[in-house]
Amino acid sequence: MQSFELQVYKGGKWEFDSYFDDRETALFEATRLHEYNRYNGIRVLEEVFRDNSDTSDCSVIFSRLRKIENKGGGVGDPRTQASREAHRKTVREGSKSGQEQKGGSRKSSKTKSSKTKSRKTGKAGSAAKSRRSSGSKSNASLKMLLIMAVVILVVGVGAMVGLRFMADLM
Amino acid sequence: MENNPEGLDRAVVQKDMPEGMERRLVLRLLGYWRDIRGDDDGFPTFADVNPAMIPDLWPYCFVLETIGIEHDPIFRAVGDEIAKYFPGVIVGRRVSEIGKKSLFSVTVDYLDQVFDKRAPISHGGEFYQDDGTKVLYRSIILPMSDDGETISGLLCAANCRETKGE
Numbered sequence: 001m002q003s004f005e006l007q008v009y010k011g012g013k014w015e016f017d018s019y020f021d022d023r024e025t026a027l028f029e030a031t032r033l034h035e036y037n038r039y040n041g042i043r044v045l046e047e048v049f050r051d052n053s054d055t056s057d058c059s060v061i062f063s064r065l066r067k068i069e070n071k072g073g074g075v076g077d078p079r080t081q082a083s084r085e086a087h088r089k090t091v092r093e094g095s096k097s098g099q100e101q102k103g104g105s106r107k108s109s110k111t112k113s114s115k116t117k118s119r120k121t122g123k124a125g126s127a128a129k130s131r132r133s134s135g136s137k138s139n140a141s142l143k144m145l146l147i148m149a150v151v152i153l154v155v156g157v158g159a160m161v162g163l164r165f166m167a168d169l170m
Numbered sequence: 171m172e173n174n175p176e177g178l179d180r181a182v183v184q185k186d187m188p189e190g191m192e193r194r195l196v197l198r199l200l201g202y203w204r205d206i207r208g209d210d211d212g213f214p215t216f217a218d219v220n221p222a223m224i225p226d227l228w229p230y231c232f233v234l235e236t237i238g239i240e241h242d243p244i245f246r247a248v249g250d251e252i253a254k255y256f257p258g259v260i261v262g263r264r265v266s267e268i269g270k271k272s273l274f275s276v277t278v279d280y281l282d283q284v285f286d287k288r289a290p291i292s293h294g295g296e297f298y299q300d301d302g303t304k305v306l307y308r309s310i311i312l313p314m315s316d317d318g319e320t321i322s323g324l325l326c327a328a329n330c331r332e333t334k335g336e
Contacts, residue, residue, distance in 0.1 A: 010209075015211075016287065016288075016289045017289065017290075018200060018289055018290040018291065018292065019283070019287060019289060019290070019291040019292070020291075020292045020293075021292070021293050021294065021295075022292075022294050022308075025196075025197070025292060025294070025308070028197065029197050029200070032197065032201075036201075038204075
């Protein structure tokens with residue numbers, strides 16, 4: 001059994017958009033979304049569920065990413081995320097069993113928790129990004145200060161030597 | 171799907187809808203759903219749905235009320251075209267009352283997945299009617315919400331193509 005998950009890159013993270021059971025439809029929609037130019041990234045994940053197992057193989061079968069101005073790099077870079085998550089194996093305990101679930105409260109599954117987790121990760125990620133960028137800025141300032149101090153020292157020593165020399169001449 | 175002899179379906183297709191149109195209809199509704207949702211992370215409300223804006227899609231749509239009755243939603247609105255696929259009146263009926271082997275029944279068959287994944291889901295497939303007619307369909311279920319978070323209803327759409335013979 002397989003399913004196709006269309007994801008969009010929004011707000012610095014990948015989010016679930018929609019699900020299809022047909023590869024052609026999923027790719028058609030992904031292409032259309034990409035042309036629509038609404039999101040910075042579109043990708044389609046094919047998930048193949050293994051028989052007699054709660055595991056599935058997941059692979060990216062479509063990926064379109066726009067150039068994003070990324071000051072921090074790393075976590076926020078959709079290309080980095082795409083390469084990390086391609087061909088990953090996921091354990092979906094709830095996905096297959098979700099088809100048999102009837103009645104009761106519709107507690108969310110991994111999907112909602114993943115969405116929630118991705119929102120929290122997104123906020124944490126942006127905070128980490130700002131900390132990293134401010135750290136690198138302070139390193140650069142420190143270097144500049146050191147260089148200026150050395151220059152001033154050298155100039156000062158040179159001036160002293162020069163003045164002494166002139167005093168000796170007089 | 172079954173592997174039919176090549177060309178058989180084309181030879182007996184009765185519906186004159188262009189090939190792929192049923193798929194695009196579903197995707198156009200998905201596009202409309204995205205438009206009314208905007209950039210929010212939540213779900214759109216039924217108040218945002220304007221049938222006049224989707225005159226070519228609305229006849230193939232139906233609405234399910236699910237808040238508090240997720241296990242057995244109620245049909246609240248049905249488009250004129252899709253209503254033809256059910257004998258009698260379907261508005262006001264529960265999902266459990268519509269039986270099998272209908273366009274409605276195959277569409278609502280994966281309701282649980284929509285609640286589970288909290289995202290639009292599209293399925294396609296085929297089923298046989300009592301008279302042996304093979305029906306190829308594609309459907310979509312779109313979660314809707316009154317508060318943007320809790321799924322209070324579902325906007326569904328389905329389209330199909332009938333064939334005869336195997």
